[in-house]
Structure formats: structure tokens, C-alpha cells
Amino acid sequence: MEYKIKASSISNKDANIQIKKSEIAFGTTSESAEVLPNPAELFLGAFASCMLKNVERFSIMMKFTYLKAEVNVSASRAEKPLKMDNLNYKLTIFSSDDNLNILLLKKNIEKFGTIYNTVKLSCTINGVVLQNKTF
Structure with missing residues (x-):
């Protein structure tokens, strides 16, 4: 592609x-x-977009339904060399579906996300995926 x-x-x-x-x-x-x-925020937006696209994709493959997904992303700018680093995310899936396997979803996002994999080559990524059944 x-x-x-x-x-x-x-x-x-x-x-x-x-x-x-x-x-x-x-x-x-x-x-x-x-x-x-700004460009740094657009970069984080691309990262978040990749995660949300994969939630949709994996909901079909993993056969779970969800009402919505939200991701909060933050990162810091390193000075030497100038780059984004320490990217942190919290992805929340609003779903009462018992078929939702959070650990497998996180593993799939981290393994098959194009932007995720590009970013992890140059930036430390830490994150959590949570299920919210009360919405």
C-alpha cells in the first residue's frame, strides 16, 4: 500500500x-x-487514529461488539536528540460484550498497527486497554 x-x-x-x-x-x-x-499533536492524532481503526478491524475478527472507543495519548519531547518520546496511551472500549478479550485486543493492536509499529521504532510506548461495561 x-x-x-x-x-x-x-x-x-x-x-x-x-x-x-x-x-x-x-x-x-x-x-x-x-x-x-501543531505537528506534534497531529503525530499523536495519527497514532490514536491507528489504534481506533484497529479496534474496529479487530472487533469484526474477534467477534465482539462495542458502543464506542476512546483513546487518550500523551508524549514528551526529548531535547537531545530532538524527538518525541515516552508515548503513553489509555484506550477504553465501551462494551458489555463478554467476547471482548482485552489482552488479545492489546496484543493485536501492538502487533498489527502500522503507525504503532512505526512509532515504536523510535519512541518508548506504554499503554493500557480497558473495558468499560457501565455506560
């Missing part, structure tokens, strides 16, 4: 990414720092 996107910016303005029929604005100026996502 191959992937393509297009990104553009205007001097002293912000930028956007065009992906298929979607457009995502992101900040490149200090004026938008509190309003628009």
Missing part, C-alpha cells in the same frame, strides 16, 4: 493538509498555538 497527502502553508499564516476529501488545518504561527493542532 502507498499513501499520499498534500500540505501547504502561506507565509505568516497557518497551514493545512489535504487528505482525500478532507482538509485539516494546523498551526504554524504563534497566533494559532492555542487554537489549531
Whole structure:
């Protein structure tokens, strides 16, 4: 598989990414720092998106149903060398389905997630997957 996107910016303005029929604005100026996502946050968003896509994929393969899934992701920026590190996640699956095997789901996400596997080559990842039966 191959992937393509297009990104553009205007001097002293912000930028956007065009992906298929979607457009995502992101900040490149200090004026938008509190309003628009920055590149580091988009990176974490890609990581979270990979996890949620795999929840959907594995719900079919593992034959469980769920109402929704939420993931919280945080990371810190290392200074030498400059990079993202210590990525932490908490994935919560809202499901009362007894077929949901949390340990197997976590193992599958960590083994078969494209973005997950790319990130783990350069960043420490720690996380938990939880089931919430009361929603």
C-alpha cells in the first residue's frame, strides 16, 4: 500500500493538509498555538487514529461488539536528540460484550498497527486497554 497527502502553508499564516476529501488545518504561527493542532499533536492524532481503526478491524475478527472507543495519548519531547518520546496511551472500549478479550485486543493492536509499529521504532510506548461495561 502507498499513501499520499498534500500540505501547504502561506507565509505568516497557518497551514493545512489535504487528505482525500478532507482538509485539516494546523498551526504554524504563534497566533494559532492555542487554537489549531501543531505537528506534534497531529503525530499523536495519527497514532490514536491507528489504534481506533484497529479496534474496529479487530472487533469484526474477534467477534465482539462495542458502543464506542476512546483513546487518550500523551508524549514528551526529548531535547537531545530532538524527538518525541515516552508515548503513553489509555484506550477504553465501551462494551458489555463478554467476547471482548482485552489482552488479545492489546496484543493485536501492538502487533498489527502500522503507525504503532512505526512509532515504536523510535519512541518508548506504554499503554493500557480497558473495558468499560457501565455506560
